[in-house]
Amino acid sequence: MSQHSRPRRPLAILGIGVASALLLAGCSTAEPSSGGDSSGGDVTLTFAYPKAGATTPWETMAEKYTEETGIKVEVEPIYIDGYDAAISTRLQSGNAPDLFLTEPGSGPKGLVTLGSAGLLGEVTGQAADLINSAETSAYGSDGKVYGFPLYNAPRAAVVFDGNLDKAGVQWPDTISDMLATCKTSKSNGYAFTLGQFGSSFTADGQALLIAASSVYANDPDWDAKRAAGDVTFSDTDGWRYAIQTLSDMYAAGCYQDGAEAAQGEFWTGVGAGETPSVLSLTTGEADIWKDLSQLLPNETTSVYAFPGQTADDRRVVNSVKFTLSYAAANANSEAAKAYIDWLSQPENLQQIADITGTVPAGEVTADSLESVYEPIKSLVADGKVISEPGLTWPNGVLAAMQEDVPGLFTGQKTVDQVLSDMDAAWAKS
């Protein structure tokens, strides 16, 4: 039964709830947000972003825009833990910021999720041209896109150069070499990579990095095939290899002690200027090197490709960490579009990339990489860059992976169970 033909009694019940919420919120109806009249007069744009790391370009770009156009942009950082809920709620109540960061895909602040609900305005022109044509399905629905990429952040290993030397090892090219390296570096007091499996993102971040070589290097359309029902996780050898490798990494001591429950403890030491006893950070975007360079000024970092099933199968996973969108119901939509057009100009994208330590939005080329990315330049030059896997997976699939992977270490789950749970989550969606 559709929403429009549901019985009147539940509608009345719903009406009471909605009415009470509106009464308590002190608003009468969902009206477009307004910071002024876009057709003239004093327009003030509002711009929200999730506050996490120390390095953000959004205030700088807002000031630059004001200097160039005279239009004020008020930047609103929202703590990252509450960002998704805040944006979703404000969009539906009609008081969303004029501009706000979103992300590709079907996550809570995903362009597919919010765009297909009719909450976002369409992005066109130069900004839309920045989208990789192979990823268009993650940017909207019905042929429309609702956000544009702000920068590219490779998902690769951020390696502490000094620790690599101290541990007496070289960065490995293959998984089998990595497992041997883990044992050597652990015996010298260094974990190969930071494991924070108490935080959900570690499990999928790590698994997708391995799957980049074992699944997507030879089958870049695997996600589309999974969506069509042509393949499953359980019957894909590459996925079995990826999940098994996580278990092997744990057994080989690739992670620090207590990794199965670690969350953010690592940052306490880093914030105090202590270099951690790990060779690398591998579960997020590589732009973390910028924060590390500020917190640990005496350390140097380099971005390496994560080891592959074979050296030839190594891939650089390109992540579009954030996109920029505007609300469909927005009195300032013309002014918001103008800001999007301005921000998508090459010199502004370059400035964003410089501040964040990333790669300018658009096609990733070897020339666009700064020195910290030197170890992956040859892979990029050879075209061994893949789009981020899993962008269009149903939410429950990633959640199943995040939930189950720590169970590999505690003996609660087997590789087969992890894969079948992911397939079951897909079937439920």
Next chain:
Amino acid sequence: MQRRTRPRATTPEPRAGRPLIAFGRWWWAGPALLAVLLVQYAATLAGTFFAFTDYSGVGTFTLTGLDNFVAIFQDPSVLGVIGNTLLYAVAQMVGTTILGLAFALALHRGLKSRYVLRAIVFLPIALSPLAVSYVWKFVFEYDGLLNQALGALGLEQFQRTWLGDPETAIWTVVTVIIWQGVGISMVIFLAGLSRIPAELEEAASLDRANLWQRFRYVTLPALRPSVTVATMLSLIFGLRLFDPILALTGGGPVSSSKNLALLVYEQAFTQGNFGYGAALSLILTVIILIFAIIQQLITRERPGD
């Protein structure tokens, strides 16, 4: 035997001109009632409606009947989560009741420093559960105080990943909630103890009752109402637990420390399964309601009380 009758209370003579209080009517509570109806009951009813839909939190939805409930009861992991929910509640009830009673008996009278000690025991309840949990995390994390202490004592064999071990994760949470909940139980028991006439205990002493007998046959029966209130309050607090689990273990590893409240949060706000989350929330509400009704039945006044 002739039954004695108590003299009936006489109503005061009506005065000319009604006293101000006589203007009091049920509608005096109107604003408060309206607020409760709108904030609590209307929201609950709206949430109940969504339990029968496939609403994702954004956009449109369709009515799905009992599908969410069927899915819940077909999922063995949810049954495990319901089990954890009841375990937390029972653990908090038993732990805080026994320890609260012990502290109340110890600090009821006699000790000169009892007022300071009472304040110390009561203090945790005044703190944010989330803040308390993050402090305890420094104790339980792998490089935390507990493992450091075990190492210092030469007991390395007992060191473990307390928050990441399916056998211990849930008990770290239980430890924290009991530690924080003892204070409120102690205060309830202190209030109960203060109502026991000293003559009763003196009479028991004269009858040569030892300490245990005095507790068993005098103190405990007199504390029955306090025990009921303390146990039911802690049980219901335990059912609604959220912050300590989120902060300490996140419900892991693999749901081994997850309860219904955390599962509702994950489903509704993290995964966008708002309808499913609402259905879980309704089940949690029913469980709490059952215990609340039991509490009302146990604590209602009986003839002779």
